[in-house]
Amino acid sequence: MIHEADEVLKGLIGGGALAGSGIDVSFEVPTRDWAARRNAPVVNAYLYDVREDVSRRQRGRTALRDERDIVVRRRRPPRWFRLSYLVTAWTKTPQDEHRLLSAVLATLLPHELLAAEDLPESLGRLGLALPLTVGGSQPEARSVADIWSAVGGELKPSLDVAMTVPFPAYPDYDAGPPVTEGAAVRIRGVDGGPPRSEERAHRPRQIAAARAAHEQAAARRAEQT
Template sequence: MIADLDRTIRNLLINEMPISDGEIDIKFDQPTRDWSARLTRPTLNFYLYDVRENNTLRQQQWQRANGNGRDHLAWQKRMPYRVDCHYMMTVWAAEAEDEHRLLTRAMLALFRFPILPPEQMLGEMQGQPFEVPAALARHDRLTNPAEVWSAIDNDMRPAISYMVTLALDPWTEVSGPIVRTPILRTGQAHTLPHLPQMVQISERAFIGGVVRQDAQPQVGIEVAIKGTGYLTMTDANGRFRLGALPIGSYTLIAWPPHGKPKQTDIAIPQPSYDIDL
């Protein structure tokens, strides 16, 4: 993933500065003294000096995953980690004037994209689940550049911080049977927490199912419970959810794109609320 981020940064600069005929090298190396002595042309270098999790964007909850048409199962997945990649951008040329000119062009190109554009992304970067923010020349980054240059044993020169936040996903999808009818009971208990002693006041249920046509889940189909005002629409997997409803008998109505509405009698609870158009 980080290697594809390097390729994306290079691609963005080549297209935006622009750079033609290889007149400028773009590298991602540690800028040591020996390294800089071997340079033969003007060079933009992005040294990745730190990678750490972004705690501000951390999310621990689960998210629904696409079951790829397997609508008899519920699929979930943990949220990916958000990671900050810290680069030190430097410019190398024979003359200071050329360095400053190249540094300005690079900064102008990167400032134009506080969010990396999807059309410029390469490799695994194309599958990022979130926008990819990029922050250039932040005042709270590289606060003591002299220490960095001392550590890599090279002469000090202008160094610009560049931070890109990636999503890294180490998780796999997990599945389980779909819950068709969760029931919510409310009441009063004389001596909590003993549930058997509760005097029941009401019992309501949520129902869910899949709308299909020719065995294929249907997206964007309106589904309602006749005479109740409950109305919803199927999601990308053809699923719908309605409630909360008192236990009893009802009529489900689904409106296909063409033709008459399909009515299905149901009794809550029951094993399935699927609708075939």
């Protein structure tokens, strides 16, 4: 999931105000050696922290339905992790870096929630929107000064960008077949004697109504396709 989150962030930064500019987006560690090797303007998005968002942790299971709206599988809720990026701009002059960083900020601010249909591969298949925070405070995360000290670089203006993504924690489980028939009742005589009546099947009205609703919904979807 992390590499897919990288793709999403790269696509966001490379679009908007920077579309067609040819400015690259790098995820390398912004060390002194890396800074010395670059020869063109670049936006660096360094992933410096991966931490679970425990406030989003859920219990229980989620029902997965087929085209007839019948539960066929069950899935445990995903675990949500906050990916924190240190976004910096690298050019020849501080003024150009500030302009580039301003363009990145203007591009990311409108995207507070990323729709599931705009996400790649397995992230999109989960059908969950992703929150995106730009420039917010992260009390549990490392300080900016500690990050620059750890990578051995010089302190630069930066944006703290956090994307919260779901990670499937468990596989799906098969669900039992749907209930379509009621209970069969047989009344026996005293002391195991012969049955006092023939076996009778009972279908509750709720089951019959639900089955009819499923069949009608399936017919409507078939007509639409």
